[in-house]
Amino acid sequence: MPIFSCGVRMDAKSRADCDLKIDSHFIRSVSDGISVEEMLLTRLDSCVESFIRLSDRDGFEATFVKAVQKALGLSLADVEARAYRAEGAVAVKRFLNRAMGLNEAGEVEGHIHEFRTDFLQARETGLIGPYFNRLYQRGLWLAEKARIEFNLQKKAVSPELVVSDLAQKIFGDLKGHSVFVAGNSAECEPFLQRLVARNIGEVFFLNGAGRKSVRGMCDQFHGKMVSRDGLGQMLRSVDLVLLFDQEMLDLIVEHDLSRVMSTRNNAPLLWVTLLEGGETATKQPDFSKFYNVYAYNRNDLHGIVEANLREYQKVIRIINRLVVKEIDDFFDWVNSSDEYRFGNIIGKSDAVQKILELIARISQTDISVLIDGESGTGKELVALAIHDHSGRSEKPFVTVNCGALPEGLLESELFGHVKGSFTGATSNKKGLIEEADQGTIFLDEIGETSQATQVKLLRFLQEGEIKPVGSNETRKLDVRVLAATNRDLEKMVEEGTFRQDLFYRLNVIQITVPPLRDRREDILPLTQFFVKKYSDVTHKTVYGLDEGADKKLKRYHWPGNVRELENAIERAVALSSGQVLTVEDLPPAILGAAPASNNRHPGGDLSLKDLERRHIAATLEEHDWNYDLVTRILGIGRTTLWRKMKEYNISN
Amino acid sequence: MKELTYLLSWLVLLLYAVSFWNYLRYFKEKSEALALQIRRWLLVAVSTHTIYLAMLTFLTGHLPVGNTFMVLASSAWFFVVVYLVLEVRLHEMTMGVFFLPVILLLQFISNSFIDVDKPLNPILSGMMFEVHVALMISAYAAFTISFITSVMYILLSREMQSKRLGIFFERLPSLQFFDNLSNHAVNIGLVIVTIGIGMGFYMAADVWEGKWALDPKLLAVVVSWGIYLVHFLTRKSIGWQGKRAAIVSVVGFNWLLFSFIIVTTFFSKIHNFQ
Numbered sequence: 001m002p003i004f005s006c007g008v009r010m011d012a013k014s015r016a017d018c019d020l021k022i023d024s025h026f027i028r029s030v031s032d033g034i035s036v037e038e039m040l041l042t043r044l045d046s047c048v049e050s051f052i053r054l055s056d057r058d059g060f061e062a063t064f065v066k067a068v069q070k071a072l073g074l075s076l077a078d079v080e081a082r083a084y085r086a087e088g089a090v091a092v093k094r095f096l097n098r099a100m101g102l103n104e105a106g107e108v109e110g111h112i113h114e115f116r117t118d119f120l121q122a123r124e125t126g127l128i129g130p131y132f133n134r135l136y137q138r139g140l141w142l143a144e145k146a147r148i149e150f151n152l153q154k155k156a157v158s159p160e161l162v163v164s165d166l167a168q169k170i171f172g173d174l175k176g177h178s179v180f181v182a183g184n185s186a187e188c189e190p191f192l193q194r195l196v197a198r199n200i201g202e203v204f205f206l207n208g209a210g211r212k213s214v215r216g217m218c219d220q221f222h223g224k225m226v227s228r229d230g231l232g233q234m235l236r237s238v239d240l241v242l243l244f245d246q247e248m249l250d251l252i253v254e255h256d257l258s259r260v261m262s263t264r265n266n267a268p269l270l271w272v273t274l275l276e277g278g279e280t281a282t283k284q285p286d287f288s289k290f291y292n293v294y295a296y297n298r299n300d301l302h303g304i305v306e307a308n309l310r311e312y313q314k315v316i317r318i319i320n321r322l323v324v325k326e327i328d329d330f331f332d333w334v335n336s337s338d339e340y341r342f343g344n345i346i347g348k349s350d351a352v353q354k355i356l357e358l359i360a361r362i363s364q365t366d367i368s369v370l371i372d373g374e375s376g377t378g379k380e381l382v383a384l385a386i387h388d389h390s391g392r393s394e395k396p397f398v399t400v401n402c403g404a405l406p407e408g409l410l411e412s413e414l415f416g417h418v419k420g421s422f423t424g425a426t427s428n429k430k431g432l433i434e435e436a437d438q439g440t441i442f443l444d445e446i447g448e449t450s451q452a453t454q455v456k457l458l459r460f461l462q463e464g465e466i467k468p469v470g471s472n473e474t475r476k477l478d479v480r481v482l483a484a485t486n487r488d489l490e491k492m493v494e495e496g497t498f499r500q501d502l503f504y505r506l507n508v509i510q511i512t513v514p515p516l517r518d519r520r521e522d523i524l525p526l527t528q529f530f531v532k533k534y535s536d537v538t539h540k541t542v543y544g545l546d547e548g549a550d551k552k553l554k555r556y557h558w559p560g561n562v563r564e565l566e567n568a569i570e571r572a573v574a575l576s577s578g579q580v581l582t583v584e585d586l587p588p589a590i591l592g593a594a595p596a597s598n599n600r601h602p603g604g605d606l607s608l609k610d611l612e613r614r615h616i617a618a619t620l621e622e623h624d625w626n627y628d629l630v631t632r633i634l635g636i637g638r639t640t641l642w643r644k645m646k647e648y649n650i651s652n
Numbered sequence: 653m654k655e656l657t658y659l660l661s662w663l664v665l666l667l668y669a670v671s672f673w674n675y676l677r678y679f680k681e682k683s684e685a686l687a688l689q690i691r692r693w694l695l696v697a698v699s700t701h702t703i704y705l706a707m708l709t710f711l712t713g714h715l716p717v718g719n720t721f722m723v724l725a726s727s728a729w730f731f732v733v734v735y736l737v738l739e740v741r742l743h744e745m746t747m748g749v750f751f752l753p754v755i756l757l758l759q760f761i762s763n764s765f766i767d768v769d770k771p772l773n774p775i776l777s778g779m780m781f782e783v784h785v786a787l788m789i790s791a792y793a794a795f796t797i798s799f800i801t802s803v804m805y806i807l808l809s810r811e812m813q814s815k816r817l818g819i820f821f822e823r824l825p826s827l828q829f830f831d832n833l834s835n836h837a838v839n840i841g842l843v844i845v846t847i848g849i850g851m852g853f854y855m856a857a858d859v860w861e862g863k864w865a866l867d868p869k870l871l872a873v874v875v876s877w878g879i880y881l882v883h884f885l886t887r888k889s890i891g892w893q894g895k896r897a898a899i900v901s902v903v904g905f906n907w908l909l910f911s912f913i914i915v916t917t918f919f920s921k922i923h924n925f926q
Contacts, residue, residue, distance in 0.1 A: 171827075292893060
């Protein structure tokens with residue numbers, strides 16, 4: 001099914017364009033009258049853009065343009081003229097670029113955050129399906145890769161960022177340093193915002209006659225007003241001057257700058273001149289005679305920004321190559337009809353999508369991750385996915401099941417031992433952590449480790465060092481640690497059976513894999529995957545399940561989670577005689593089970609209405625039709641209760 | 653045994669060269685993944701250096717401070733140790749690429765001229781002398797740190813004033829960082845060197861009986877002490893901060909090198925460890 005993109009360039013100067021917000025109203029007006037599979041609307045400075053997956057594009061483009069036209073209040077021809085469209089690979093590329101914070105032309109815009117907000121909103125609205133989820137995750141992954149490997153987003157791409165970078169390069173921590181804003185220009189606001197974001201100390205303004213807006217700005221940034229008499233005094237203590245005003249410049253020049261510099265003990269000064277009428281207008285102080293003054297004007301800042309952008313272009317060319325590969329992969333995946341498969345992880349539920357998104361965002365860092373979830377939910381697959389998406393994917397991935405080994409053995413398995421350190425240690429042996437050097441180690445069942453091993457693990461996590469059993473020397477290693485548990489570590493910490501400091505070290509990021517019964521929508525794709533897998537293994541041609549078997553699978557509460565499902569399907573495929581699995585092929589445990597019931601999800605496959613009806617009826621039944629009590633329990637009014645009873649036909 | 657020691661001395665130089673190359677790569681490629689590996693190489697180098705010094709001690713029967721080139725080898729070792737401590741404490745690995753050339757130079761000169769067979773002047777043994785040398789080496793270590801941070805300050809400052817921001821701007825920490833570090837190093841070095849020189853004069857008065865006052869080496873040392881005193885005083889009184897202080901520090905260090913190697917070897921009649 002094809003993917004389209006349609007956008008309208010916005011004119012940032014026009015007031016009307018600024019008002020367009022992507023809210024539920026706007027979303028509804030775009031999706032109105034067309035059957036959408038997936039849709040994402042996003043609004044960035046320069047344009048409003050839509051991505052959509054559906055079979056018929058014509059209707060969509062028309063409604064989108066119309067919705068934008070309506071929202072902006074411009075003429076249709078005007079909006080049409082600014083609209084652009086793309087489909088297929090081009091649309092996918094646009095999507096990936098957006099997710100990475102690149103603009104239309106593939107330049108850095110850094111709006112990753114805004115895009116994310118729009119995406120999450122669309123997901124809340126239920127408009128995001130497997131295609132867009134996947135694209136978004138891949139985009140995030142690429143963005144992280146670009147950030148970590150190519151240093152993207154580190155360099156300043158706006159004059160404001162250049163100034164705060166310069167200040168930081170001169171003064172280090174900006175906390176104890178102050179800035180003087182000389183002038184009365186709206187332009188100083190973005191500069192100040194950047195500086196305040198980096199913890200600049202005091203902000204000074206010059207008090208002049210009738211300068212109301214200066215006072216407003218002063219309040220906004222918690223600044224201090226200085227009178228003209230105090231100017232000389234202030235210049236002696238200030239570290240950064242932002243100059244926007246010729247008049248101010250003249251005022252400052254009146255104060256003998258060389259005397260000011262010497263009284264301030266030649267402490268470094270960053271002097272930024274941003275006059276409105278260009279730089280050449282009048283006399284500028286000659287900064288070259290002050291060796292500790294770093295003076296920049298508008299042209300200098302723009303020169304730096306341009307040089308940085310040129311650097312970016314190089315990086316972006318490399319990234320574009322990655323994007324092209326990503327697009328190929330995407331279409332391969334689309335054609336493979338494994339809609340709900342992402343690497344080794346299968347699932348369409350929101351929970352799984354969120355896990356995949358988290359994996360995309362954290363895999364390329366080295367932080368430790370704690371994966372928790374019931375046994376059989378696939379914690380190792382999550383760990384493997386993190387490893388595969390990291391820069392360590394070519395290096396070893398070592399799994400250790402901490403629960404499977406007796407105490408002393410685990411320690412020597414993990415850290416290695418030297419010859420003669422205990423009976424049976426007939427030679428030196430490398431530990432598994434050392435085997436994983438440069439790669440990833442996955443510590444399954446971390447909750448089963450003893451206190452002694454925990455201490456050693458903690459030391460390894462903190463110092464990156466291990467000491468083999470019986471050895472006196474430590475070895476420094478570069479290993480990423482992923483851990484998993486099906487026990488409640490927090491509770492174990494409270495009970496004192498698990499070390500708190502180790503818990504915090506491991507639990508930098510926590511990924512909780514929910515049990516299968518909490519994500520029933522994943523049962524079908526998982527089943528399909530296993531059916532295919534085992535029909536290949538057994539050389540049978542089984543295509544799927546019949547309705548009865550499907551229902552049984554969905555009803556069952558799956559205490560053994562995905563692993564149990566896999567075993568059930570393996571058995572069923574092995575036993576089946578036809579091309580479709582039937583109820584008879586399923587294990588008796590699943591057939592015999594009562595319909596799934598658990599507190600977290602009482603509804604099964606009921607619609608909200610059905611659920612409401614059943615709940616009201618049950619509550620009334622339980623409390624002997626005592627309306628007062630029941631309204632209090634349900635938290636609704638008496639009239640509402642009566643209305644609902646009538647609506648659902650509930651009566652005594 | 654002697655041959656082995658000489659061989660080892662060149663191995664030490666080679667290992668420092670490898671370390672330098674590592675730091676250079678780190679500086680250019682900005683890859684944090686290299687960081688661990690780099691320190692490992694430097695540790696290997698400094699360990700080999702330790703073994704080398706131990707062998708020198710064993711061969712000559714006294715600590716390797718008996719002549720100019722042995723002092724150079726010991727100083728280089730101590731500088732690296734001080735550097736490593738700083739690097740770990742400050743989490744700043746970009747300094748290595750500026751620091752290791754100094755070590756390579758010292759070690760190269762030492763290797764080229766060292767001679768383990770030279771007999772030791774009997775007045776150069778004893779506690780007092782060894783403490784004097786140790787103090788001087790410590791002070792020089794501080795001045796070396798001040799030198800490299802000053803060089804880095806000047807490079808970064810020049811780049812910023814040229815308004816074309818390049819690799820120094822991208823890779824180096826702030827000017828403030830270098831200024832602080834350099835000033836601290838000079839303060840500490842100045843205190844130690846004052847004590848060291850004082851001790852030296854006390855011993856000299858004892859040993860050389862008056863004919864030492866105009867020896868070029870002693871004059872050179874007093875001059876370098878003067879330069880660092882200027883660094884301290886101008887900073888405190890007339891605000892020679894940042895770049896000017898950095899220039900004074902660079903001048904001071906160059907004078908130190910000159911006085912230590914050239915003056916000691918070719919001009920000084922008595923203070924040449926003979």
